[in-house]
Amino acid sequence: MKGRVGPRIAVIAAILTMVVGAAGFFVTLMLNAFVFDEFDAYGEVPVPGSGRLHLPAGEVTISFHTAVTGGTGGGFPVPALQLAISPSAGGPDPVVTETMGSTTSVNNDVRVRIWVAQIPADGTYDIETGGNVRGYIDPRLAFGRDTSSGWLPWALGGLFVAGLAGLAPALVWSSRAGRRPQPLRGPVSLDEPSWPGPLPPPVASYQPTDQGVRLEQLKTLAALRDSGALTAAEFEAEKRRILDG
Known part of the structure; x- marks a missing residue:
């Protein structure tokens, strides 16, 4: 029985590792998409159109935000868009870098990250947008911030793979331990205290006269x-x- 404890612990540990890795991976993806990614934290500007937003210094995400009448299906087509950002009080212009992200869809609400802007200083900025957005419902550009952890889903995915890799040898070990012959008990001595029941009385011996x-x-x-x-x-x-x- 003791020989099977180790294999059982190995199997249980591998399964728990897989469960923690898989559950953590999906939970982290949901949190990154709907909690930590505040895609419209600083406001939105219609496309085409113009607006004035207060943007903090640092990195600002810019996402295309619209509504659809059906699902996104095999992918969401992003139209050709134009964007211009300039400080209202003068100064250096922000540096905008195209960074296409994954599509996030909730019911009929769809958004996809298009750009990341490096804002040189905290202040008010004039924003001009344009593009061929016919067929899209209420299209706009959303300005926000993303505090999600990019490495955590990968780490949890690696944890799941490690548990999956450890499960196979653990199962082999467990099956071999179940087939291992068990040692037989040695001969029973009547003098041992473990003998069940009371000991028989000793046989009297005598020498004939x-x-x-x-x-x-x-x-x-x-x-x-x-x-x-x-x-x-x-x-x-x-x-x-x-x-x-």
Whole structure:
């Protein structure tokens, strides 16, 4: 029984690792998409159109945000868009880099990250947008921030793969441990305290005396005489010999 404890622990540990990795991976994806990714934290500007937003210094995400009448199907087509950002009070312009992200869809609401802007200073910025957005419902550009962890889903996915890789050898180990012959118990000694039940009483031993031996011999002679094997004279001679020692 003890030989099977190790394999069972290995199998359980591998399964738990897989469960934690898979569950954590999907939970992290959901949190990154709907909690940590505040895609419209600083406001939105219609496409085409213009607007004025207060943007903090640092990195600002810019996403195309619209509504659809059906599902996104095999992919969401992003139209050709134009964007211009300039500070209202003058100063250096933000640096905008195209960074296409994955599509996030909730019911009929769809968004996909298009750009990341490096804002040089905290302040108010004038924004001009344009593009061929015919067929899209209420299209706009959303400005926000993303505090999600990019490495955590990969780490949890690696944890799932590690658990999956460890499950196979654990199952092999467990199957071999189940077929391993168990050692037989050694011979039971009556002197051991583990013997079940009370111990039998010891057998008494005695040494026969000379008188007892003579009596047995005389009984044998009498039986031979009665059976006719000995004559009366032979019986008397043998009895005298036994009695004389």
